[in-house]
Amino acid sequence: MNLLTRITIDPLICHGKPCIRGMRWPVEVILDMLGADMTxxxxxxxxxxxxxxxxxxxxxxxxxxxxxxxxxxxx
Known part of the structure; x- marks a missing residue:
C-alpha cells in the first residue's frame, strides 16, 4: 500500500494543511512529536x-x- 494515500489535503480541515486520513491531525504535529523524542x-x-x-x-x-x-x- 502507498502510505501517502493516508495524507490528505482539504481546505476545510486544518486550513488546508496536510493531515492524516482527513482527520484533524496535521503531519507537522506528528513530526513535532517525533522530534520531541516520543516513540x-x-x-x-x-x-x-x-x-x-x-x-x-x-x-x-x-x-x-x-x-x-x-x-x-x-x-
Whole structure:
C-alpha cells in the first residue's frame, strides 16, 4: 500500500494543511512529536485513533517534501 494515500489535503480541515486520513491531525504535529523524542508506541498509546502506518506516512511525506519530489495527495 502507498502510505501517502493516508495524507490528505482539504481546505476545510486544518486550513488546508496536510493531515492524516482527513482527520484533524496535521503531519507537522506528528513530526513535532517525533522530534520531541516520543516513540511510535508513545504516540499510539496517547492517541489511539492513529495507526502506525499514519506515522510512517508522515515520515514519507516529509522525506518526499524536502527532496522536492511530487506528492500525489488525495483531497
Amino acid at each position: 511510535f508506541e508513545e504516540i499510539l498509546e496517547d492517541h489511539p485513533e492513529l495507526e502506525r502506518d499514519d506515522i510512517l506516512a508522515c515520515l514519507q511525506f516529509a522525506s518526499r517534501t524536502v527532496a522536492g519530489k511530487s506528492l500525489p495527495i488525495a483531497a
